[in-house]
Amino acid sequence: MANSLRLFFEEPKLFLTVYAKSQQLMKQLILCLLALVLLQGPIWGQTKAIAYKSFAGELPFFNPEDLPEDDFGLPPPMMIRLEKLNDSMVVETIRDWDQSLEIDTVKNHLYIHQQKLSMEELRKRYPRNIEFIGFEEDSLPRVSDTLADPQQPALEEIQKPMDRCPAPKKKTDSPKAEPQPRAEQGAIEQAEPQKAISCKLPEEEPIHLAYIGWGGFFLLFVLGLWYRIA
Structure with a gap:
């Protein structure tokens, strides 16, 4: 009876020590892999341009x-x-x-x-x-300098004295439009009613809750993994 009780209380301790050693070994393995990647980075990253x-x-x-x-x-x-x-x-x-x-x-x-x-x-x-x-x-x-960068004449040399004068106003011989009587204007307005144009504001897209849920799940997964390793 005493031996069974002693084994019952000692087995969890043995399991915990083995689990702690495996965690320490995993940490050392991860650190070795990271150090190997960092050391090989400058060697394989030496491209032609660099x-x-x-x-x-x-x-x-x-x-x-x-x-x-x-x-x-x-x-x-x-x-x-x-x-x-x-x-x-x-x-x-x-x-x-x-x-x-x-x-x-x-x-x-x-x-x-x-x-x-x-x-x-x-x-x-x-x-x-x-x-x-x-x-x-x-x-x-x-390449000659004149062809590479030709000198353009100044604006004052191109313009003539006649070009600086304002253009004369054009005369229009067309008769002025006679005002229509009010009765005819009312008939035209009744014949062509104005069409109302409806404008819709852009609707805001709803936030997908599924994306937020997956993001929270991924964050909890990373935190749990980090807690297990630490």
Whole structure:
């Protein structure tokens, strides 16, 4: 009898200790998962645009979509110099981040051959420290200032002295409308009665109580889960 009473009172204590240990283990597991996610976030969040702004930082026309897909998280190579061979071929010298130089020959360059940018506009498309070889100031077409920003004459130069005078009033030769007698006016008013236009105010939409109930249920569920974990 005494042993049965002792086991009856000791079993709940054992159950509570096991439950407390499982709760502590669950907390440690959740904290480890959160720490792992926070540590992996900067690694997987290093996109092309972030990498470019962190390392390269000066190329104004950078577009992440133009880069290949296998360099995710890596900055693009740095342009060292541009050497113009002729009107349709350009040699680009590129340096990767491992200090190795690469030379690439580009035919029908987009900015030089197809768009035919001026030297001033071409320098804006590349970093400041890039070296241009074979590009004279007059080798590329330059947009003239008169065509780029034409000067419009002032308003006083366009207007003539006759334009500043007010326009004369137009003469109307049509006879004035004669007033109708009151009897005819009353007949017209009786023939065409005015139609009443009914206007309805927009009705307010009723608040759905189901949404409020689901929101309260979700809030109670989250609070209960937090209380069980804590």
